Amino acid sequence: xxxxxxxxxxxxxxxxxxxxxxxxxxxxxxxxxxxxxxxxxxxxxxxxxxxxxxxxxxxxxxxxxxxxxxxxxxxxxxxxxxxxxxxxxxxxxxxxxxxxxxxxxxxxxxxxxxxxxxxxxxxxxxxxxxxxxxxxxxxxxxxxxxxxxxxxxxxxxxxxxxxxxxxxxxxxxxxxxxxxxxxx
Numbered sequence: 064x065x066x067x068x069x070x071x072x073x074x075x076x077x078x079x080x081x082x083x084x085x086x087x088x089x090x091x092x093x094x095x096x097x098x099x100x101x102x103x104x105x106x107x108x109x110x111x112x113x114x115x116x117x118x119x120x121x122x123x124x125x126x127x128x129x130x131x132x133x134x135x136x137x138x139x140x141x142x143x144x145x146x147x148x149x150x151x152x153x154x155x156x157x158x159x160x161x162x163x164x165x166x167x168x169x170x171x172x173x174x175x176x177x178x179x180x181x182x183x184x185x186x187x188x189x190x191x192x193x194x195x196x197x198x199x200x201x202x203x204x205x206x207x208x209x210x211x212x213x214x215x216x217x218x219x220x221x222x223x224x225x226x227x228x229x230x231x232x233x234x235x236x237x238x239x240x241x242x243x244x245x246x247x
Contacts (some may be wrong), residue, residue, distance in 0.1 A: 092141045099142045100204025105171040106158060115171075116157025120226050123219050127151035127164050128189045128196060128211030130203070136186035140208060144168050148189070153197075153212050155226050160199060162212065172210070176202045180227040182220060186211045197223050200231075 108114040130145035132138040139146040149164040159173040178201055182194035189196070191213060197220055199210040214220055 089141060092139075092146075096140060096142045099140060099206065101143050102145070102170055102203060103173050103176070105161065105169060113161075115159070115161060119155040119157065119230065120222065122152050122154035123212075123214045123216075123223055124152050125150075125212055125214040126189075127162055127167075127170070128213060129187045130170075130208050130210045131187050133200065133207035133209050136183070136209070139187040140203070145170070145210075146187075151212065153214070153223070155223075155230060160227060160230070162210075170210070172199060172201045174230055177227070177231040178202065178207070179231050180224050182224060183211070189213070192217075194220070197227075199227060 106114045127149050129148060130140045132140065144167045147164075147167045149167045151165065152163045154161050154163070157174070159171060159175075159177060162170040162172075164170060177199065180200060181198045183196045183198050184190060184193050186196065186198070186209065189211065195213060195217065197212045197214065199212065201208060201210065212223075214223060
C-alpha cells in the first residue's frame with residue numbers, strides 16, 4: 064500500500080459519515096414536518112389546462128430559493144419538495160402566483176392565500192446583496208410561510224414586488240415612494 068492510503072481512506076470515511084448524517088437530518092426534518100399541508104393544486108379547466116386567468120405582466124426567470132416558516136428564514140420546509148432549490152419561472156396571474164420549477168413540482172400560490180411580499184437579503188442558505196430576494200408571504204394550510212425567489216435580473220425586483228403586493232391586496236398602486244424612485 065502507498066504512503067497516503069490511510070489518509071485517503073480516513074478522508075473517504077469522514078465524507079461518507081457526513082453524507083449519512085445529512086441524509087438522517089433531512090429525513091428527521093421530513094418526519095417532524097409531516098403535518099405540514101400540501102400546497103394547493105394548480106386549478107385546471109375542463110380540458111386539463113391551467114385555469115389561472117390573465118397573466119399580469121411578464122414572467123420572470125430566476126431561482127426558487129425555498130419555502131420557510133414565516134419570519135424564521137432558517138426553518139426550511141422540507142416536505143412536499145418545498146425545500147429544494149431549483150431554477151424557476153415566476154408568473155403572476157389573476158388567480159395567484161405560479162412558480163414553474165425545474166426538477167421539482169410546480170408551486171401555485173392562490174391569490175386568496177397570498178398575504179403580501181417583501182424583499183430580503185437572504186433565507187435558508189441563500190444570501191445575496193441587500194434586498195436581492197423577493198419573499199412571498201402566504202398561508203400553507205394553517206401555517207404562515209415565506210417563499211423566496213431571486214430573479215435573474217435584479218431590475219425586475221421592484222416591478223415583481225409591486226405586482227404581487229397589488230394582487231394580494233387588490234389594489235392597483237401599492238409601491239412605496241422608495242420603490243417608485245428605484246423604478247424611475
